[in-house]
Amino acid sequence: MPVAMPLPDDAVLKRRAEIVAALRSIVPGEGVIASDEAMRPYESDGLTAYRQLPMVVVLPETTAQVAGVLFYCHREGIKVVPRGAGTSLSGGALPLGDGVLLGVAKFNRIREIDFDNGVAVVEPGVTNLAVSQAVEHAGFYYAPDPSSQIACTIGGNVAENSGGVHCLKYGMTTNNVLGCELVLMTGEVLRLGGKHFDAAGYDLLGIVTGSEGLLGVVTEVTVRILKKPQTARAALIGFPSSEDAGDCVARIIGAGIIPGGMEMMDGPAIKATEDFVHAGYPLDVEALLIVELDGPGAEVDYLLERVQEIARSCRAVTCRVSNSEAERLLFWAGRKAAFPAVGRISPDYYCMDGTIPRAKLPLVLKRMRELSRHYGLRCVNVFHAGDGNLHPLILYDANKPGELERTEEFGADILRLCVEVGGVLTGEHGVGVEKRDLMPAMFTQTDLDQQQRLKCAFDDKGLLNPGKVFPTLHRCAELGRMHVHAGKVAFPDLPRF
Amino acid sequence: MSDPLKPRDGADVEAAIQWALAGGKTLEVAGRGTKRAIGRAAQWDATLDLSALSGVTLYEPEELVLSAKAGTPLAEIEALVAASKQQLAFEPMDYGPLLGAAPGGGTIGGAIAANLSGPRRIKAGAARDHFLGVSAVSGRGETFKSGGRVVKNVTGYDLCKLLAGSWGTLAAMTDVTVKTLPRAETEATMLVVKLDDAAARKAMAAAMGSYGDVSAAAHLPAAVAARIAATANAGAAVTALRLEGVAPSVAQRKTVLEAVLAPFGTLGALDEAASRTFWRAVKNVMPFAADGPSGTRDLWRISTVPAHGPDVGRRLAEQADAEILYDWAGGLIWVALPPSADANAALVRAAVAETGGHATLIRAPAAVRAAVAVFTPEPPPLAALTQRVRDSFDPNGLLNPGRMWAGV
Numbered sequence: 016m017p018v019a020m021p022l023p024d025d026a027v028l029k030r031r032a033e034i035v036a037a038l039r040s041i042v043p044g045e046g047v048i049a050s051d052e053a054m055r056p057y058e059s060d061g062l063t064a065y066r067q068l069p070m071v072v073v074l075p076e077t078t079a080q081v082a083g084v085l086f087y088c089h090r091e092g093i094k095v096v097p098r099g100a101g102t103s104l105s106g107g108a109l110p111l112g113d114g115v116l117l118g119v120a121k122f123n124r125i126r127e128i129d130f131d132n133g134v135a136v137v138e139p140g141v142t143n144l145a146v147s148q149a150v151e152h153a154g155f156y157y158a159p160d161p162s163s164q165i166a167c168t169i170g171g172n173v174a175e176n177s178g179g180v181h182c183l184k185y186g187m188t189t190n191n192v193l194g195c196e197l198v199l200m201t202g203e204v205l206r207l208g209g210k211h212f213d214a215a216g217y218d219l220l221g222i223v224t225g226s227e228g229l230l231g232v233v234t235e236v237t238v239r240i241l242k243k244p245q246t247a248r249a250a251l252i253g254f255p256s257s258e259d260a261g262d263c264v265a266r267i268i269g270a271g272i273i274p275g276g277m278e279m280m281d282g283p284a285i286k287a288t289e290d291f292v293h294a295g296y297p298l299d300v301e302a303l304l305i306v307e308l309d310g311p312g313a314e315v316d317y318l319l320e321r322v323q324e325i326a327r328s329c330r331a332v333t334c335r336v337s338n339s340e341a342e343r344l345l346f347w348a349g350r351k352a353a354f355p356a357v358g359r360i361s362p363d364y365y366c367m368d369g370t371i372p373r374a375k376l377p378l379v380l381k382r383m384r385e386l387s388r389h390y391g392l393r394c395v396n397v398f399h400a401g402d403g404n405l406h407p408l409i410l411y412d413a414n415k416p417g418e419l420e421r422t423e424e425f426g427a428d429i430l431r432l433c434v435e436v437g438g439v440l441t442g443e444h445g446v447g448v449e450k451r452d453l454m455p456a457m458f459t460q461t462d463l464d465q466q467q468r469l470k471c472a473f474d475d476k477g478l479l480n481p482g483k484v485f486p487t488l489h490r491c492a493e494l495g496r497m498h499v500h501a502g503k504v505a506f507p508d509l510p511r512f
Numbered sequence: 513m514s515d516p517l518k519p520r521d522g523a524d525v526e527a528a529i530q531w532a533l534a535g536g537k538t539l540e541v542a543g544r545g546t547k548r549a550i551g552r553a554a555q556w557d558a559t560l561d562l563s564a565l566s567g568v569t570l571y572e573p574e575e576l577v578l579s580a581k582a583g584t585p586l587a588e589i590e591a592l593v594a595a596s597k598q599q600l601a602f603e604p605m606d607y608g609p610l611l612g613a614a615p616g617g618g619t620i621g622g623a624i625a626a627n628l629s630g631p632r633r634i635k636a637g638a639a640r641d642h643f644l645g646v647s648a649v650s651g652r653g654e655t656f657k658s659g660g661r662v663v664k665n666v667t668g669y670d671l672c673k674l675l676a677g678s679w680g681t682l683a684a685m686t687d688v689t690v691k692t693l694p695r696a697e698t699e700a701t702m703l704v705v706k707l708d709d710a711a712a713r714k715a716m717a718a719a720m721g722s723y724g725d726v727s728a729a730a731h732l733p734a735a736v737a738a739r740i741a742a743t744a745n746a747g748a749a750v751t752a753l754r755l756e757g758v759a760p761s762v763a764q765r766k767t768v769l770e771a772v773l774a775p776f777g778t779l780g781a782l783d784e785a786a787s788r789t790f791w792r793a794v795k796n797v798m799p800f801a802a803d804g805p806s807g808t809r810d811l812w813r814i815s816t817v818p819a820h821g822p823d824v825g826r827r828l829a830e831q832a833d834a835e836i837l838y839d840w841a842g843g844l845i846w847v848a849l850p851p852s853a854d855a856n857a858a859l860v861r862a863a864v865a866e867t868g869g870h871a872t873l874i875r876a877p878a879a880v881r882a883a884v885a886v887f888t889p890e891p892p893p894l895a896a897l898t899q900r901v902r903d904s905f906d907p908n909g910l911l912n913p914g915r916m917w918a919g920v
Binding site for chain 1: 533577627634640641650657658660661662664666667668669670671673674676694695697721722757758760761763768815816818819840843869870887888890894897898900901902903905908916917
């Protein structure tokens with residue numbers, strides 16, 4: 016494993032039997048899993064290159080049990096790794112050999128649907144899609160729709176601040192969550208927000224969302240549910256170059272149109288998906304855009320006309336507009352099957368997730384082609400074009416010696432490139448263990464220290480999901496020190512600027 | 513109180529805070545000071561005046577992004593993006609008229625520090641939802657950054673969320689990046705007249721749950737509606753629902769809303785120009801402006817569960833001479849109460865506690881704001897976490913101490 020994790024604590028490992036017994040007294044019955052065989056499904060998340068059996072798995076069912084487990088682990092100095100459905104692509108739920116893996120799978124009830132206030136109150140183990148399904152009979156849905164929505168949980172979505180193809184218009188998880196119940200590592204239970212808007216004091220819900228399980232364990236979430244758009248239609252537009260496609264995206268937004276979804280695929284991605292799902296994608300183009308408009312019929316028809324005009328002015332060579340729901344879904348079928356389609360043309364692939372200012376797309380694609388040649392590895396691109404979120408897929412064969420390592424180096428170069436052009440390391444997959452050691456490419460030590468001080472405010476002993484997000488671990492006491500010496504600062508007297 | 517410290521750049525801000533650290537001084541962090549009268553009345557050794565950190569440093573309309581120094585006037589930014597047919601979609605309200613200051617005086621940093629929003633909050637979110645990146649100096653005198661200039665970013669903790677609405681108590685922001693969005697081509701407002709508060713809430717909920725895609729929903733009882741030009745001649749309570757978008761869309765949704773609202777009562781409409789004026793008045797709570805008939809009243813801002821808005825309003829009206837304006841489909845309640853020594857804090861807090869949410873005392877004399885909690889008091893474990901979060905940025909408590917809560 017190329018990423019170093021915190022060293023296991025022998026003193027904790029020696030007490031394993033006692034710890035398992037103590038956890039069984041808090042979570043009775045089948046809620047504590049201690050055999051290697053039964054813990055095997057928990058050894059990795061969606062980033063399967065990293066594997067580690069936890070010391071023990073706990074699946075509590077009540078907030079009191081979560082609080083009990085965390086209180087005990089805090090008192091005894093035992094590390095805890097929270098886990099939703101384990102679909103993370105960044106290793107956020109990678110277990111620790113001397114840690115308790117705390118799964119929220121049994122928190123799987125929808126507690127309340129409140130159409131009057133436009134919210135649903137759900138437990139963290141409820142899947143993303145289940146929320147939409149529970150409200151669709153009344154024409155509502157939950158907007159964030161990560162690709163893994165059939166499996167991923169709301170708890171995991173809050174931890175990762177998950178996005179999806181519609182977040183340019185409808186926002187990410189953080190824009191669609193109003194409240195939560197949070198258990199701190201000490202076992203204290205807090206309520207943040209509720210069915211009303213905005214926090215009373217500091218926006219702690221905003222900081223917990225996207226904190227990758229390092230600040231607390233969420234045991235209940237209040238999400239906004241929205242009226243489903245009345246209609247949705249998509250345009251499938253082919254271009255001779257990615258520059259032209261990028262230009263088209265910029266002009267659509269420049270014209271004041273925010274599509275519900277706007278996805279781009281490059282030549283290799285178009286070919287791989289068309290061979291797989293036969294969606295009717297043109298094969299003689301270098302870039303393909305799916306532009307989806309949603310809303311009232313009159314609006315969608317009107318804007319679709321404008322999008323087609325813009326596409327023509329951007330040298331589009333093909334343009335098809337969906338005239339039925341079946342056709343719209345067919346347009347999407349290829350894009351949604353992009354990952355498995357790539358899986359058919361390569362033994363393994365590695366999915367990256369950087370975000371760039373959109374105008375830099377041609378430059379970034381060119382540099383990625385150079386990197387591809389340099390590393391001798393193929394690369395296929397799918398791209399949330401509206402918000403600049405790239406998903407390059409690097410194709411490799413794990414059975415060829417050295418190829419995984421080369422792939423990881425290639426991936427790291429891509430992410431450094433994203434930062435270099437003004438973008439960021441991760442748009443929606445999270446830092447986890449995967450991008451942890453790249454954090455200094457984007458942040459100074461001062462930036463990281465400030466983030467870690469905030470972590471200390473929630474978790475003074477650093478027991479919750481250590482080894483994730485931050486490249487180096489610090490003790491909270493050490494981070495709290497301040498070096499100020501009277502008379503030695505720049506302006507010993509009252510400064511006048 | 514000494515002369516203000518007026519830094520010219522981020523390095524000056526660092527030096528100023530390090531000076532305060534070294535000398536054990538406290539600082540008032542201010543942009544142009546237009547919201548100075550909000551918060552607990554507290555004392556500081558000096559003012560850190562960030563107004564010279566001014567200027568838009570990046571604006572790329574096609575990338576939906578704008579960066580500016582924190583002291584840049586909000587009005588300057590709004591004019592700049594309007595020229596590209598864009599807007600700050602969170603529709604930041606202007607506290608000036610409520611507090612007796614000239615309108616249009618605030619800064620972008622102030623808008624974020626107060627987590628401003630407006631009637632469009634229900635659809636587009638608040639400042640927090642559009643705040644992409646920041647550079648700031650902590651109470652440790654260290655410059656740190658968070659976020660970036662792209663809309664989709666989960667790299668590290670989202671410190672922007674925490675700084676939004678922290679009223680300058682965690683760090684002094686020097687540079688900020690926000691999302692810009694296209695301005696709607698046109699808008700119109702549907703009105704229902706003569707509804708009582710409870711019926712108005714039902715009408716707003718029906719509209720919110722329809723395909724109308726409503727971008728603002730407010731209810732003005734008769735006395736309040738009379739103070740806005742666009743609705744004064746109704747002579748009755750007015751419930752208003754805004755539609756924004758391209759013309760064909762607004763037309764279609766108007767038909768949708770007419771059908772949804774017809775059972776509730778007599779309908780009316782405001783055309784584009786009247787709609788814009790009306791919502792500007794609602795956004796800035798003009799019926800309770802400092803120079804108006806309620807100008808000397810204490811003013812509370814309550815965020816509650818929308819369906820319970822009328823319950824909170826009824827309780828307050830039963831027990832005090834309350835004037836009320838409902839926004840956010842009932843979820844935001846502006847309450848103007850006759851002046852009193854404690855601003856009726858116990859009454860307001862009890863009404864909100866019953867339904868969930870929070871209340872902030874926006875306008876009251878300094879003596880009152882020193883005597884009662886201005887922000888909602890937090891239960892012990894949460895208050896302790898708040899204090900630890902504050903300490904993690906500003907361990908010596910030198911930035912705006914006591915502005916949000918006594919001792920914090």
